[in-house]
Amino acid sequence: MKNTLVAVFGIIVACILGEFLIRIVVPTSYVSDSKLGMIGSGGEHDVRGFRNAVALSQASIVVLGDSQTYGNNAERDDAWPQQLGKIASTTVYQMAFGGYSALQYRDLMDEGIALHPNILIVAFYAGNDLLETYTGVYDSGNSKWNKRRDPGFVSPATTSDPLTYRQELQTGLSRNTVEFSIWRVRYWMRLHSRLYAFLGDMTREIRERVGIAKTMKEKHRQFIDFAKEHPEIAYIFKENEKLRTIMSPAYRLEAVSLDEPRAKEGWRITKEIFQEMSEKARMEHIPLIFLYIPTKEFAYLEYMRLSSVQIPGEFHGYYAAESRLQDEFLKNCYKLGDYCFSVTSALAEALRLGEKVYGETMDGHPLALGYQVIASSTWEYLRNTPVQRPGRGEINK
Numbered sequence: 001m002k003n004t005l006v007a008v009f010g011i012i013v014a015c016i017l018g019e020f021l022i023r024i025v026v027p028t029s030y031v032s033d034s035k036l037g038m039i040g041s042g043g044e045h046d047v048r049g050f051r052n053a054v055a056l057s058q059a060s061i062v063v064l065g066d067s068q069t070y071g072n073n074a075e076r077d078d079a080w081p082q083q084l085g086k087i088a089s090t091t092v093y094q095m096a097f098g099g100y101s102a103l104q105y106r107d108l109m110d111e112g113i114a115l116h117p118n119i120l121i122v123a124f125y126a127g128n129d130l131l132e133t134y135t136g137v138y139d140s141g142n143s144k145w146n147k148r149r150d151p152g153f154v155s156p157a158t159t160s161d162p163l164t165y166r167q168e169l170q171t172g173l174s175r176n177t178v179e180f181s182i183w184r185v186r187y188w189m190r191l192h193s194r195l196y197a198f199l200g201d202m203t204r205e206i207r208e209r210v211g212i213a214k215t216m217k218e219k220h221r222q223f224i225d226f227a228k229e230h231p232e233i234a235y236i237f238k239e240n241e242k243l244r245t246i247m248s249p250a251y252r253l254e255a256v257s258l259d260e261p262r263a264k265e266g267w268r269i270t271k272e273i274f275q276e277m278s279e280k281a282r283m284e285h286i287p288l289i290f291l292y293i294p295t296k297e298f299a300y301l302e303y304m305r306l307s308s309v310q311i312p313g314e315f316h317g318y319y320a321a322e323s324r325l326q327d328e329f330l331k332n333c334y335k336l337g338d339y340c341f342s343v344t345s346a347l348a349e350a351l352r353l354g355e356k357v358y359g360e361t362m363d364g365h366p367l368a369l370g371y372q373v374i375a376s377s378t379w380e381y382l383r384n385t386p387v388q389r390p391g392r393g394e395i396n397k
Contacts, residue, residue, distance in 0.1 A: 059093035062112040064105040065123030067098035078368035083375035101132040102273040127295040130266030165251040169362040172223030249318040257321040278336040292342035296364040302348035346377035
């Protein structure tokens with residue numbers, strides 16, 4: 001018994017030391033931030049924590065956004081703000097990070113204004129901005145954000161559980177299986193233990209050889225079987241092999257539907273924040289542009305509509321929900337008197353032309369070519385719109 005206790009104690013101490021060392025030797029690309037929640041660190045990030053080569057003191061265009069603006073799935077120079085800078089031959093500074101929403105956009109606005117931009121762009125992503133705004137206000141410990149709560153709002157007792165849908169998409173496993181429950185435990189450990197994640201990555205090839213871990217081919221077959229049984233969760237678009245991808249109305253619907261209580265409340269808070277930002281920009285004499293970035297699902301559905309391809313039955317309700325959200329977004333912007341546009345049509349047109357703007361997995365972030373479409377569409381909007389500096393006339397483009 002003593003030997004067993006000594007061995008167990010030694011393993012525990014080794015794990016603690018290993019966790020401590022791995023966090024020192026292999027730092028993450030992000031750190032906690034009391035103001036924003038999370039911010040970039042080291043690597044491709046500048047001294048402010050944003051994904052820019054240099055922390056500029058002045059920029060012609062400043063862009064606020066989330067991971068769609070940060071440029072997930074692409075090199076730093078292929079993120080759409082950087083590509084916009086190349087196309088427009090001007091300085092563009094992005095202030096974006098995964099998980100950001102209207103809450104962070106408002107908190108970053110003063111930093112953006114300090115760069116004396118000619119234009120400030122707020123990039124709204126339909127796929128999660130409303131739910132993340134809601135979560136930041138109702139589930140975080142940020143007292144400043146908590147003040148935006150509606151005392152009369154009652155959080156719904158049940159939801160469609162988009163996190164579980166996402167995990168089913170990741171694994172190709174149904175939530176009702178034992179294997180899925182085991183995976184969730186392992187996933188939790190991976191999220192909370194850097195040592196566990198490191199050892200898992202280092203030993204994957206060996207574990208696949210001895211049959212302890214599934215190979216990529218086995219995972220692919222597992223996912224195909226899951227998709228056949230659950231097209232409402234994992235719909236494989238294969239009408240055009242070049243544009244093959246995975247879409248999920250079940251996973252995204254809650255985020256874009258203004259009939260869903262949490263998204264609806266997130267929209268109320270977002271509109272409140274956008275009005276504050278509009279008033280602030282007007283006081284500073286800076287043109288404010290609100291940009292709508294659609295979900296991959298909506299871009300594909302628009303492409304289908306343009307190409308006279310029948311929209312799958314699983315997506316009828318989804319298409320109506322995001323169409324409404326996009327309309328409400330643009331109406332609210334026009335009501336505020338600011339500039340606004342959507343890149344949905346540009347992405348759909350690129351798909352119609354056979355351009356691979358999204359990858360084949362469930363990931364909703366564009367590829368580098370997709371970010372190029374967003375940058376080009378934004379530049380076309382700026383070129384064709386007489387942007388007025390509030391109280392000071394048109395900007396010389």
